[in-house]
Amino acid sequence: MSVITKRTPTDIFGKPIEVDRKNYLTEQKGLWSWLTTLDHKRICLLYMISVLSAFALGGLFAMLLRTELISAGPTLPGVIGQGQGNDKVWNQYNQLFTLHGAVMVFMFIIPGVPAILGNFALPLMLGAKDVAFPRMNLMSWYCWVAGAFFFVLVLLTKGLDTGWTFYAPYSTETTTAATLAVAGVFILGFSSILTGINFIASIHMLRAKGMGWTQLPLFLWGLYATGVIQVLATPVLAITLLLLIAERTLGVGIFDPDKGGDPVLFQHFFWFYSHPAVYIMILPGMGVISEVIATFSRKHIFGYGFIAASSVAIAILGFLVWGHHMFTSGQSPMANMIFSFITFSVAIPSAIKVFNWLATMYKGSIRLATPMLYALGFIWMFTIGGLTGVFLAALSVDIHLHDTYFVVAHFHYVMVGSMVFAFLAGMYYWWPKMFGKMYHERMGQIAAVVVFLGFNLTFFIQFIAGSQGMPRRYADYPPEFAVYHFWSTIGSYILGIGMLMILYNWVHSLLKGETAPANPWGSNSLEWHTVSPPPHENFRSDPPVTDPYDLSRWRYDPDVGGYILDEDKEPEERQALYV
Amino acid sequence: MTQTPDIPTEDHGDQGHPPHLAHHFETPKQQFESGKFGMWLFLATEILMFGGLFCAYSVYRGNHPETFIYGHVFLETKWGAINTIILLASSLTMAWGVRASQLGQQKLLLWMLALTFIGGLGFMGIKTIEYRSKISHNLFVGSMNAFYFTGDQPKNIEARDHAVGYGKDHHGVHPVHEDDETHTGNVSGISGISGREKVDHPVDAAMVEQNVSAHGDATASIEAAPTDLEGLADESKILTASNGPAGIEPQFFTVPVVSGDSRVRSAAEANTTHKSLEYEDLTPLQQERVHIFFQIYFLMTGLHGIHVLVGMVLILYLFIKSLSGAFGPAYFTPVDLIGLYWHLVDLIWIFLFPLLYLIH
Numbered sequence: 001m002s003v004i005t006k007r008t009p010t011d012i013f014g015k016p017i018e019v020d021r022k023n024y025l026t027e028q029k030g031l032w033s034w035l036t037t038l039d040h041k042r043i044c045l046l047y048m049i050s051v052l053s054a055f056a057l058g059g060l061f062a063m064l065l066r067t068e069l070i071s072a073g074p075t076l077p078g079v080i081g082q083g084q085g086n087d088k089v090w091n092q093y094n095q096l097f098t099l100h101g102a103v104m105v106f107m108f109i110i111p112g113v114p115a116i117l118g119n120f121a122l123p124l125m126l127g128a129k130d131v132a133f134p135r136m137n138l139m140s141w142y143c144w145v146a147g148a149f150f151f152v153l154v155l156l157t158k159g160l161d162t163g164w165t166f167y168a169p170y171s172t173e174t175t176t177a178a179t180l181a182v183a184g185v186f187i188l189g190f191s192s193i194l195t196g197i198n199f200i201a202s203i204h205m206l207r208a209k210g211m212g213w214t215q216l217p218l219f220l221w222g223l224y225a226t227g228v229i230q231v232l233a234t235p236v237l238a239i240t241l242l243l244l245i246a247e248r249t250l251g252v253g254i255f256d257p258d259k260g261g262d263p264v265l266f267q268h269f270f271w272f273y274s275h276p277a278v279y280i281m282i283l284p285g286m287g288v289i290s291e292v293i294a295t296f297s298r299k300h301i302f303g304y305g306f307i308a309a310s311s312v313a314i315a316i317l318g319f320l321v322w323g324h325h326m327f328t329s330g331q332s333p334m335a336n337m338i339f340s341f342i343t344f345s346v347a348i349p350s351a352i353k354v355f356n357w358l359a360t361m362y363k364g365s366i367r368l369a370t371p372m373l374y375a376l377g378f379i380w381m382f383t384i385g386g387l388t389g390v391f392l393a394a395l396s397v398d399i400h401l402h403d404t405y406f407v408v409a410h411f412h413y414v415m416v417g418s419m420v421f422a423f424l425a426g427m428y429y430w431w432p433k434m435f436g437k438m439y440h441e442r443m444g445q446i447a448a449v450v451v452f453l454g455f456n457l458t459f460f461i462q463f464i465a466g467s468q469g470m471p472r473r474y475a476d477y478p479p480e481f482a483v484y485h486f487w488s489t490i491g492s493y494i495l496g497i498g499m500l501m502i503l504y505n506w507v508h509s510l511l512k513g514e515t516a517p518a519n520p521w522g523s524n525s526l527e528w529h530t531v532s533p534p535p536h537e538n539f540r541s542d543p544p545v546t547d548p549y550d551l552s553r554w555r556y557d558p559d560v561g562g563y564i565l566d567e568d569k570e571p572e573e574r575q576a577l578y579v
Numbered sequence: 580m581t582q583t584p585d586i587p588t589e590d591h592g593d594q595g596h597p598p599h600l601a602h603h604f605e606t607p608k609q610q611f612e613s614g615k616f617g618m619w620l621f622l623a624t625e626i627l628m629f630g631g632l633f634c635a636y637s638v639y640r641g642n643h644p645e646t647f648i649y650g651h652v653f654l655e656t657k658w659g660a661i662n663t664i665i666l667l668a669s670s671l672t673m674a675w676g677v678r679a680s681q682l683g684q685q686k687l688l689l690w691m692l693a694l695t696f697i698g699g700l701g702f703m704g705i706k707t708i709e710y711r712s713k714i715s716h717n718l719f720v721g722s723m724n725a726f727y728f729t730g731d732q733p734k735n736i737e738a739r740d741h742a743v744g745y746g747k748d749h750h751g752v753h754p755v756h757e758d759d760e761t762h763t764g765n766v767s768g769i770s771g772i773s774g775r776e777k778v779d780h781p782v783d784a785a786m787v788e789q790n791v792s793a794h795g796d797a798t799a800s801i802e803a804a805p806t807d808l809e810g811l812a813d814e815s816k817i818l819t820a821s822n823g824p825a826g827i828e829p830q831f832f833t834v835p836v837v838s839g840d841s842r843v844r845s846a847a848e849a850n851t852t853h854k855s856l857e858y859e860d861l862t863p864l865q866q867e868r869v870h871i872f873f874q875i876y877f878l879m880t881g882l883h884g885i886h887v888l889v890g891m892v893l894i895l896y897l898f899i900k901s902l903s904g905a906f907g908p909a910y911f912t913p914v915d916l917i918g919l920y921w922h923l924v925d926l927i928w929i930f931l932f933p934l935l936y937l938i939h
Contacts, residue, residue: 128603129602200616201613206604231623254874
């Protein structure tokens with residue numbers, strides 16, 4: 001391989017800057033400076049390492065459980081789990097799907113985009129030097145670590161086999177380490193709450209001069225709506241978990257019908273949080289998609305106001321639909337009908353976003369860079385995931401499909417196919433800004449295709465299996481379902497390989513990546529108005545605020561490998577720039 | 580009422596910014612307002628969290644009204660009322676302290692913080708008295724509660740009987756019954772009427788009207804049931820809300836009670852000499868549920884008490900920092916924010932007190 005001479009780092013005018021210039025990565029050295037940092041960009045990286053480790057762990061559990069299911073009958077040896085012989089294998093399966101769900105939901109996907117991409121980009125997009133409460137930001141990360149520690153304890157002790165939903169009565173009776181796990185989730189909840197408070201306060205209070213609410217990039221609207229949900233919904237989870245712990249340790253009887261309690265009450269409490277939680281998961285991702293699609297279509301986002309308003313609408317409506325997880329729990333028909341109706345209506349703002357993204361692409365100059373491939377994949381898979389959600393919202397259909405693989409496929413399409421893809425789109429999109437290095441484009445594109453194919457093979461077939469009656473959370477199945485499971489498992493291996501390719505791409509970029517210019521993609525939101533990687537305080541002074549989707553000022557310069565501004569025409573930018 | 584004094588909006592000081600100004604804020608005013616905004620957001624989370632407990636309270640009260648009416652005799656309204664006054668007063672002293680810090684009145688600030696702290700101590704002291712008296716009569720959480728049943732029987736029958744006696748003495752009156760056979764509990768509100776279907780029965784406003792006019796008084800909490808047994812079996816005469824969870828029918832308006840002569844009479848009628856139910860007036864099923872009242876009581880007041888303790892620690896922190904003059908017109912943010920927290924703790928008690936101590 002020929003030696004590639006790296007480009008020199010350049011600023012937004014395409015002027016070279018010193019290679020040894022201090023940035024947030026090199027500002028201070030040593031582990032302690034990282035563990036006590038107040039810099040939102042460093043906190044982003046702390047989260048990145050920890051959250052992606054959790055993702056790997058959750059993914060490992062997924063691969064194991066899919067391997068168990070590749071053929072009927074016990075497949076894996078019974079290593080963890082209670083019981084003997086085959087019972088041990090089946091109990092082990094319960095542990096695998098529980099731990100997969102709990103780790104993925106609470107340690108990866110809920111913090112996911114806000115804690116990593118949000119922490120990095122939010123202050124930069126606002127033209128601010130940091131979030132409103134940097135110490136609280138660090139504390140959020142430590143809450144995450146503490147919660148993760150509890151989960152490690154769970155893994156090292158008796159594990160967990162209640163399902164990530166912790167339904168009573170089993171969760172109140174199980175002899176696995178449910179109390180530890182629930183305590184861990186309680187602490188993780190605070191990480192989420194504090195991040196939400198921080199982001200809402202930052203968006204209200206730290207906008208650069210001249211940036212009104214309608215000049216916010218849509219990623220920030222997404223984070224704002226997410227923050228509102230985090231602040232209002234997560235405390236309800238907190239009290240639910242406290243009640244569950246009280247039930248387990250003190251035997252209070254709140255969820256035990258024998259003692260005058262009600263197990264369905266647990267479901268109400270749990271889903272009152274966990275439904276809005278899924279909007280915590282998706283709204284930031286949708287924000288990323290808005291940024292990526294506009295940038296890689298070289299076009300102003302279509303319907304800014306509608307997209308912003310629909311983020312808020314989703315946040316509000318999301319609080320009103322929790323009962324759709326409980327259609328078969330014995331709720332009254334009236335309650336069922338109301339929840340079903342409102343669930344149909346919460347699909348509308350999501351669809352509005354999809355239409356606006358498509359309209360943005362229409363007659364745009366589309367560049368199929370890696371982030372864009374993920375964004376396009378998102379649109380495909382969010383459409384499927386969202387529509388199947390609407391199928392499930394129909395009462396009569398849900399009676400048939402509840403607790404089948406159809407539901408599993410639906411939520412994986414929205415959580416993985418949409419959310420993880422949006423996360424990956426954002427990672428690739430902001431990667432050059434975060435690290436000052438480009439990733440290998442061709443490798444990124446190939447990995448994106450592999451992940452897309454692997455995901456669809458894994459989960460599309462599960463829609464069919466579910467509608468044919470395959471129940472979820474079952475360790476074994478009759479032979480007629482074997483073909484579905486076999487191909488689903490093969491798909492999961494392909495998905496795993498794709499993820500490894502992504503990891504390789506990123507590590508390779510960190511070690512040997514081409515130098516990134518200030519604005520490789522030609523976007524106009526404020527984070528691209530500073531160098532890559534940014535200096536510690538982001539900007540020297542308030543950068544001038546313009547429409548974040550006005551891409552016309554930037555022109556591509558092949559020597560720089562990115563987009564630059566005309567220095568003569570941008571005196572204010574020159575002042576704000578850190579050189 | 581009073582306006583926050585003008586916090587400096589311009590930078591000033593040695594290095595170009597005041598010592599308390601964090602680097603990512605432009606002005607102290609922006610910093611203060613951001614902090615206040617963040618604190619309000621945090622208070623919203625606290626309200627949502629306690630809201631879940633209040634929700635649990637409503638569900639259980641709705642499902643087991645007699646149990647709650649009975650359980651209420653064990654709470655001493657006197658202590659609850661004193662606690663309410665203490666917390667209200669401590670909110671006053673806290674607010675005064677915030678004002679003192681805004682105006683740079685050091686000594687006043689220290690006094691007010693000390694008084695607030697003492698108020699918190701008083702509150703926790705009374706809480707201790709209440710909890711201790713309950714614990715000494717075996718009325719704690721879970722299986723430490725005398726009314727806790729395992730299977731069909733109380734876990735500890737002696738403790739239960741002792742607790743029932745305590746309840747009677749506690750309330751200061753003695754039961755008066757028409758005869759000794761007070762325990763035919765199977766025809767009563769909750770379940771056990773044979774042949775009774777569990778159907779949705781939305782509360783019928785017309786029936787409420789009927790009952791109210793029939794009995795000539797408008798107290799909505801306990802209405803008289805139809806006065807004959809056949810009437811009881813006729814579901815249309817029983818006012819019920821729709822089926823609660825687990826098939827239990829909550830009854831919001833009737834507390835039919837059966838005495839030995841099989842005459843159904845209202846709880847109010849049954850206890851002509853005192854205001855609440857007696858343990859013997861409850862059906863066996865209701866008796867099994869009495870412990871739920873205490874669970875809810877301890878969970879709510881316990882979580883609240885933990886928040887009071889946290890508040891006290893924070894006020895102690897403020898006190899210590901104030902000794903060295905850390906707060907003044909230029910920087911009083913922590914006093915203001917912790918004041919807000921303390922007011923919320925007070926507000927939650929204001930809701931807890933009537934719900935637990937006053938309604939019956």
